[in-house]
Amino acid sequence: SALALDDQVISLNSFSKYFNMTGWRLGWMVVPEALVPAIERLAQNLYICPSTVAQQAALACFEPESLRVFEARRAEFQVRRDTFIPALQAIGLSVPVMPDGAFYAWADCTQACARLGVKDSWDFAFEVMRRAHVAITPGRDFGQADTARFVRFSTASSMQTLQTSVERLRQLLA
Incomplete structure (x- = not known):
């Protein structure tokens, strides 16, 4: 994780760019633990929950075969x-x-x-x-x-x- 390099790192990424899932509008953040509550409050008011299909597809990206591809x-x-x-x-x-x-x-x-x-x-x-x-x-x-x-x-x-x-x-x- 990026936090292993520096405990003040904030990293944002998307499945669209990282895993070629263009248009899926799904991503993740790596943040210091102290920022999680504030970011959760913000996110709850900005984002609608991604579909189950998008979440399952995102999880499949981390399977060994997907990572090889x-x-x-x-x-x-x-x-x-x-x-x-x-x-x-x-x-x-x-x-x-x-x-x-x-x-x-x-x-x-x-x-x-x-x-x-x-x-x-x-x-x-x-x-x-x-x-x-x-x-x-x-x-x-x-x-x-x-x-x-x-x-x-x-x-x-x-x-x-x-x-x-x-x-x-x-x-x-x-």
Whole structure:
């Protein structure tokens, strides 16, 4: 548990992200014992009880066979990341922080914008979709602080799709 590392940790997680149960709206918290009564009072007034089906599905996630499936899936996502990120960097899209825990990559498109003659990530994402038929998300969708120079890529697609996308980007930026 996270509390084994520090007795002041508050950790929130969801089955949606952690176990690929998108839309189930089920999660958990790890909190110091002293906070449990206050959090219980708050939760009783904010959340409706999840369905029995959702609770049973969540419990099944911790079965050994399920954990093996999730570990295999995690390993596959790591292979995609470890292949895709260097490929992006090779075509001039720097990734300042290696993703670790999600299947998204935050890439600096400053050089690529200059190559295409566009002003920011919004225009870059538009041109990439229009000319290379690759969907990426402009950084400004995720805030305001220095996001005009970043785009977000997803590595959730198949390895073939990722390779095709990089090749299309390479041709566009050549």
